Amino acid sequence: MNLAAIDIGTNSIHMVIVKVTSGQSYEVLVQEKEMVKLGVGVFANKILSQRAFDAGIETISRYVQLADEYGVEHIITAATSATREAKNGREFLDRLIQDSGLHPQMISGKEEARLIFLAVRKSIDLKKQNAMVIDIGGGSTEVVIGNKDEILFKNSLKLGVLRLLDWVGNEGPLNKTKQTTLRKYIRDIALKTMEEASLAGFSKVIGTSGTIRALGEAALEMTDVNIVNSVNAEVVKVKDLEKIVEKLLELPADRRTEVKGINENRVDAIHLGGMLILELLHLSGASEITLSDASLRDGLIIDYIERNRPKLGDLVEGKNIKERSSLLMAMRYETDIEEKRHVSKLALQLFDQLQKEHQMNEEAKELLHNACLIYDVGLFVNFQDYQKHSAYLILNGRLRGFNNEERVMLALMARYHRKSGPKKKHKEFHTLPSEDQKLVKGLVGILRIAVGLDKTKNQWVEDIQCHMDEENLDIRIFGAAAMDLEIWEAQRFSDVLSKFLDKKIQILKG
Secondary structure (H helix, E strand, C coil): CCEEEECCCCCCCCEEEEEECCCEEEECCCCCCCCCCCCHHHHHHCCCCHHCCCHHHHHHHHHHHHHCCCCCCCCCCCCCCHHHHHCHHHHHHHHHHHHHHHCEEEEEHHHHHHHHHHHHHHHHCCCCCEEEEEEEEECEEEEEECCCCEEEEEEEEEHHHHHHHHHHCCCCCCCHHHHHHHHHHHHHHHHHHHHHHHHCCCCCEECHHHHHHHHHHHHHHHCCCCCCCCCCCEEEEHHHHHHHHHHHHHHHHHHHHHHCCCCCCCCCHHHHHHHHHHHHHHHHHCCCCEECCHHHHHHHHHHHHHHHHHHEEEEEECCCHHHEEEEEEEEHHHHHHHHHHHHHHHHHHHHHHHHHHCCHHHHHHHHHHHHHHHHHHHCCCCCCCCHHHHHHHHHCCCCCCHHHHHHHHHHHHHHHCCCCCCCCCCCHHCCCHHHHHHHHHHHHHHHHHHCCCCCCCCCCEEEEEEECCCCEEEEEEEECCHHHHHHHHHHHHHHHHHHHHHHHEEEEEH
């Protein structure tokens, strides 16, 4: 099973694509990063600029295309501080939903902190130590303390390199007076959090994020440390970081790349990030920091695997890509998969026993089975009219293996599994070719009865037997318990199948 995670950060937008190899591990297939700088100006103006808005949409659309090429079955997407704080942040996410079929989470700073710590715990051996993890982003800085078993403290500070850039007002060098003012500003915001963090206790400080790694790499270059592939787990002395930051503060933006380890994409605010990490390290009393290449996107993947570990084995073993994709959607929206398999069992019994009458083929049977797995995913959104939410999620979700026509039919089956049946006045149904309209009516008719036969969610109906003559269809149900509610519900929703077969339907206990 291939998964992707997209981190819509304030400074950069990242994507990682992984292959889940077990309920506990994965291997990275590809990593992508684009420094879109979504948050430039946001903290001063509270608006994502049109340039950043368009660049963000374009970058994420390209990532989705790449994920498709890798056969990704689910993309986890999280947006952080710039999107949270921009007045048009919701509009940005709505465009992503519309254009890419993604369902991004706008996560809180504390949730971001938790996810980052999950990733760090996988990249650095904490042994029996409590560690403080600091992650500097474009709009916020996360501070977490924990160990290999639990998180003891977490908070998010409204301090980040682009937020500081908006506060300072320009990219140029900072004289001593401006440096003093900025240090006081950082300390005023960070002091309470750092004091509370210290009470939790820690013996190690770990730094993540591009800003900290870039500064750390520059300090390692300065001390002639040979960096083979990654700076993960490398230790940097605070005194060496101080020398790097002092150089950066003196240089104009266009000359900051003269410091080895600093690339041109970071020259606008890397000096401010340097001041920020130094103040936090001074407040923590640390003399060194361990670098980590862990990230929010890694945390998103780890969290997904941990939450869904009991189900991953079954999902990976779906009989084909369509069933696997439907099961993934059911899992994503927290549907009871065992219950849906039971509904499918009843629906397929009806399908098989009525085959001579309805004359639908094996492709229709497969469509019915998949519809049974996902017809109520809309409950994740809201109970009110959840069948409409289900239809929207199915139509706009990332169901792999189905063509557009099949997705439309699956959405309509979810739409009509309860309340009213198909009507020509409904545009989505009316625009289907007549053959597909007929197919939807037949499949919906069967689905409605199967769902009704599990009214109490107890899976009491074990078997079905259909008896038919010219005018009547008797559906006899068998089970060990009283099934009065199941009979009542299935009878109530037998109208669509009755009209489709042109027979009077009666649901009876066997």
